[in-house]
Amino acid sequence: MSEIRIEGKGELYPLWISRILVTAVSPEWALTGARAASGFGNKKGVEAGVDIRPDSTIDNRPGVIMMICAPNKKLLENELARRIFQSLLPCPTVSVYDAMIKDPNVKKLEIGKAISLFGDGFQKKGMFNEREVWSIPTMEGNMLVESTFGIIEGVSTNIIIIGKKDVALKAGMEFTEVIQDTEGVICPFSGGMTKFIIKLDSLKYDFMKKKGTIDHRFCPDLKAKVKDTEMLPDTAAYQIVVDSIDVINLFQALNRGIEEIKDMKGVLKITATTFEGKLGPEKYDLTEIL
Structure with missing residues (x-):
């Protein structure tokens, strides 16, 4: 057994989250649409990624559920509309539905009507399998977009894995692969992880203190300094x-x-980190959740 240390106090960061069902004529096109809408996994506080492939969908076609997360409701509403319009509307054979319809705690946002205006008056509002949808004409036939999309208040945290250089990357990949098999969970960065963690400070540049800089404590090439x-x-x-x-x-x-x-x-340590409450008001001890 590896002599691994599991320790550290982490923070829970509040997020607003929406789950979107993307369906298409094939699993490949559904995944293409979801990945396009995910875009940068993390951009200006908005995080997105593929969640799961459901066993069944509202239109009986292959589908992918993706998640979009933002620090506040208004930003999430804007990102939902923008990503559906710019990435999913153009994607061949794709239709888009709310994937949070069964959750009693969701708040509903009117997104579909704004998207439907691209139909230039030829769009139609109707019912499809007991859901209110907009039918938008395209060059391959009509695309369906649900009228409302649910959002819910969720959480985020971060974990750090330290190990021998030839092991740490593999461990991170296996960790994220297992985590992302859990429904309602995403790891939004490239490949599910990042090669840095920020500190909300700067040792050299005053103008970077609020933006954050690399946490030098976790950079092996700086050990001598x-x-x-x-x-x-x-x-x-x-x-x-x-x-x-x-x-x-x-x-x-x-x-x-x-x-x-x-x-x-070769895995030496699994830890959680805090930012002195600057990002998340709630804390947890990593050892207590095991």
Whole structure:
């Protein structure tokens, strides 16, 4: 068994989340649409990514559920409309539906009508399998977009995996793969993880203190220059940002990910980080959720 350390206090960051069902003529086109709408996994505080492939869909076609997350409702509303219009409306064979319709805690946003205006008066409002949708004409036939999309208040956190240089990347990949098999959870960065974590400060540039800079403590090549480093020789670290529709779902996903890699030889430490309450008001002890 690996002598791994699992420790650290993490923060829970509040997010507003929407889940969208993207259907198409094939699984490949559904995934293409969802990935296009995800765009940059993280951009200006908005995070997005593919959630799951459901067993069945409203129109009996292959589908993918994706999540879009933002720090406030207004920003999420704008991003929902923009990503559906710019990425999913043009995508061949795609239709778009709300994937949170069964959740009693959701708030509904009127998104479909604004998208439908692209139909230039030829669009039609109607019912499809007990859902209110807009039918928008395209060059391949009509596209369906649901009238309303649900949003719910969710949470986000981040985990850091430290290990031998030839092991840390593999461990991070296996961790994120298991986590993203949990419904209602995404890891929005490239490949599910990042090669840096920020500190909300700067040692050199005053104008960067509010924007954040690289946390030098986790950079192995700076070991000779940094006294408070977390790194040992020949090691690497990766951060995994995890967004979830609720805390229970989040902790279950983290448990599954840690169980997957905790005995992997060469993994040295799994930890959570805090930003002194600047990003998330609620804290948790990583060891207490295992």
